Amino acid sequence: MSSQRLESSAAPGLTCDLLVIGSGAGGLATAVTAAQLGLKVVVVEKEPQFGGTTAWSGGWMWVPRNPLARAAGIDEPLDEALAYLRHELGAQFDEARARTYLTQAPRMVEFFRRRTALQFIDGNAIPDFHGRSPHAGTGGRSVCAAPFDGRRLGARLQDLKPPLPETTLWGMGIASGRELRHFLDATSSPASFLYVARRVLAHARDRLLHGRGRRLVNGNALVAALAASALEAGVQILTAHPARRLLDKDGRVAGAEVISPQGPLTIEAARGVVLACGGFPHDAARKARLLPHAGPDGLGHHSAASPGNTGDGLRLGEAAGGRMATGLVQAAALAPVSLVPRADGSTGHFPHLIERAKPGLIAVRADGRRFVNEADSYHDFMQGLLAATPPGEPVQAWLVCDRDFFRRFGLGAAKPWPMPTRAWRQSGYLRQGRTLAELAAACGIDAAGLAATVARYNAMAAAGRDLDFGKGETPYNRIQGEARPGQPNACMAPLQRGPFHAVRVVAGSLGTFAGLRVDTQARVLDAQGQPVPGLYAAGNDMASLMGGHYPSGGITLGPAMTFGFIAGHHAAGVPLEPPAPTPAPAPTAQPQPRTEEAIACTTTNSPR
Numbered sequence: 228m229s230s231q232r233l234e235s236s237a238a239p240g241l242t243c244d245l246l247v248i249g250s251g252a253g254g255l256a257t258a259v260t261a262a263q264l265g266l267k268v269v270v271v272e273k274e275p276q277f278g279g280t281t282a283w284s285g286g287w288m289w290v291p292r293n294p295l296a297r298a299a300g301i302d303e304p305l306d307e308a309l310a311y312l313r314h315e316l317g318a319q320f321d322e323a324r325a326r327t328y329l330t331q332a333p334r335m336v337e338f339f340r341r342r343t344a345l346q347f348i349d350g351n352a353i354p355d356f357h358g359r360s361p362h363a364g365t366g367g368r369s370v371c372a373a374p375f376d377g378r379r380l381g382a383r384l385q386d387l388k389p390p391l392p393e394t395t396l397w398g399m400g401i402a403s404g405r406e407l408r409h410f411l412d413a414t415s416s417p418a419s420f421l422y423v424a425r426r427v428l429a430h431a432r433d434r435l436l437h438g439r440g441r442r443l444v445n446g447n448a449l450v451a452a453l454a455a456s457a458l459e460a461g462v463q464i465l466t467a468h469p470a471r472r473l474l475d476k477d478g479r480v481a482g483a484e485v486i487s488p489q490g491p492l493t494i495e496a497a498r499g500v501v502l503a504c505g506g507f508p509h510d511a512a513r514k515a516r517l518l519p520h521a522g523p524d525g526l527g528h529h530s531a532a533s534p535g536n537t538g539d540g541l542r543l544g545e546a547a548g549g550r551m552a553t554g555l556v557q558a559a560a561l562a563p564v565s566l567v568p569r570a571d572g573s574t575g576h577f578p579h580l581i582e583r584a585k586p587g588l589i590a591v592r593a594d595g596r597r598f599v600n601e602a603d604s605y606h607d608f609m610q611g612l613l614a615a616t617p618p619g620e621p622v623q624a625w626l627v628c629d630r631d632f633f634r635r636f637g638l639g640a641a642k643p644w645p646m647p648t649r650a651w652r653q654s655g656y657l658r659q660g661r662t663l664a665e666l667a668a669a670c671g672i673d674a675a676g677l678a679a680t681v682a683r684y685n686a687m688a689a690a691g692r693d694l695d696f697g698k699g700e701t702p703y704n705r706i707q708g709e710a711r712p713g714q715p716n717a718c719m720a721p722l723q724r725g726p727f728h729a730v731r732v733v734a735g736s737l738g739t740f741a742g743l744r745v746d747t748q749a750r751v752l753d754a755q756g757q758p759v760p761g762l763y764a765a766g767n768d769m770a771s772l773m774g775g776h777y778p779s780g781g782i783t784l785g786p787a788m789t790f791g792f793i794a795g796h797h798a799a800g801v802p803l804e805p806p807a808p809t810p811a812p813a814p815t816a817q818p819q820p821r822t823e824e825a826i827a828c829t830t831t832n833s834p835r
């Protein structure tokens with residue numbers, strides 16, 4: 228990829244004010260904002276459908292001081308969330324960007340809920356990941372896209388990327404919170420059974436008549452609402468149009484050459500270009516350089532991100548003079564992933580976001596020993612696995628559970644009772660043993676090690692205290708678990724009744740953190756720290772504000788939306804009110820009323 232002079236391109240052309248490359252949250256948030264502010268915007272997407280990884284995501288955004296929290300009485304000062312970031316990010320803390328983020332993110336939510344089709348539900352009961360850290364939030368720092376009626380997209384609904392199949396039930400996305408709880412309780416509660424029956428029937432009818440479900444939730448709702456808002460504001464969204472190179476006019480990035488189904492196409496963009504190609508989760512060469520566990524060929528890292536995210540934006544940005552940020556502590560948003568054999572011969576990457584914290588599951592390595600607090604975030608789980616894996620050994624572990632756990636929660640892509648398990652067992656995805664020894668043999672785990680681990684774990688579970696890893700001790704652990712009457716620890720239950728089940732997990736991610744250096748206006752910076760004229764980055768093409776740390780759920784989509792909102796304003800020449808100077812210390816307001824939805828969102832856990 229390289230930039231070339233605009234005049235020299237012979238391809239037929241289109242013109243616009245702003246060209247956005249990539250149609251996930253970063254790209255679409257920029258496009259909608261810019262179009263709302265009067266610009267003519269074109270979005271090009273490489274894949275046949277728009278949405279990227281965002282369309283597969285939980286749709287959660289970390290937005291402290293968001294309007295929904297404030298309306299519920301949770302009104303903390305900006306410096307409270309800033310202090311949490313300062314503590315969590317350490318040497319990677321960039322006060323100017325963090326302050327900009329915390330100032331503009333609530334305005335972003337306000338802008339979208341007032342002016343677009345995107346609406347939000349609150350995360351008023353969702354805590355930050357690291358509850359032992361000073362200034363960690365116990366609720367009110369996140370929002371999620373509200374369910375969305377796909378009919379508003381009209382015929383373009385067919386161009387919306389469907390949810391990741393393995394995370395759905397027959398292609399139907401399940402919203403985190405109350406809805407997920409209904410699905411888990413469907414065999415024990417008549418009300419939940421009725422709810423699920425209605426949802427499944429409506430979905431079946433939609434599929435029959437329209438080829439896909441139309442009640443959209445989570446990240447699929449986020450993309451659909453953004454895309455509908457973009458189309459309604461006159462944005463052109465061109466799918467199957469990969470950008471190949473940036474075009475330069477008088478020292479400014481002023482468009483791109485894209486490959487349309489009919490051949491090369493030049494798109495001129497007077498106000499510039501936004502790189503929003505979703506980072507490098509499927510760029511083997513960059514993974515080999517930036518993720519040591521990926522190995523020299525980069526293939527030891529199995530990202531659950533969208534396959535089109537092959538690092539194009541980063542290469543385009545570098546070719547135009549932009550520079551990658553250095554010094555991140557971790558180059559990707561890590562997550563344990565299981566490799567799912569699909570009927571068509573391909574392999575799905577299932578990210579284990581939900582079941583690890585539920586009571587009755589442990590994670591062990593081949594020696595049969597636990598190595599981490601299973602209820603911690605997916606990123607922390609993976610850091611624990613990487614630290615526990617001796618050099619040269621494969622980065623892998625087994626999630627192990629008993630019959631009762633499996634019937635209630637399922638394991639990975641294998642759904643709970645009464646869904647059938649035979650195909651999962653036959654493909655080797657799900658391992659099973661009537662006894663722990665049988666299961667150990669089926670997985671290649673040391674049987675004596677596993678027996679000793681389970682005996683110790685069961686005793687600790689009965690007492691409600693994980694003496695080895697402190698499972699269940701933080702608010703985040705507990706909300707991801709499942710409180711039961713008479714059970715002392717919401718994340719622990721003994722594993723006692725066979726058959727026992729296991730699924731192998733390997734190193735993966737939800738996306739990447741390392742990206743192009745940008746300033747507080749989302750402008751890409753060159754080697755001298757100066758903006759490359761006409762070039763912005765949004766989403767995971769922009770180096771993570773968190774410097775490779777993962778302090779809370781929603782820390783990729785929140786910044787993707789917010790810096791897209793900022794870039795849209797900058798490109799349109801509409802200034803945003805800057806962050807206020809550091810205010811005098813104020814007391815922390817702590818009333819935390821919880822809406823029914825907010826409580827439901829977290830008791831059954833959310834893929835954030």
Ligand SMILES: Cc1cc2nc3c(=O)[nH]c(=O)nc-3n(C[C@H](O)[C@H](O)[C@H](O)COP(=O)(O)OP(=O)(O)OC[C@H]3O[C@@H](n4cnc5c(N)ncnc54)[C@H](O)[C@@H]3O)c2cc1C
Pocket residue numbers: 248249250251252253254271272273274277278279280281282283284285286287288289391468469470471503504505506531532533535536537539540578736737738739765766767768780781782783784785787834835
């Ligand atoms: C299962 C799952 C759940 C998640 N849940 C959450 C969550 O709740 N909250 C959160 O913060 N994060 C979550 N994440 C992570 C989050 O989804 C991603 O970090 C985020 O979607 C990245 O947004 P983006 O706009 O940078 O990229 P994407 O949404 O991936 O969009 C990038 C787009 O660019 C396109 N593209 C690439 N190259 C080109 C090119 N040359 N020309 C044109 N187009 C191109 C790609 O095809 C893709 O469609 C989750 C991830 C997964 C996998």
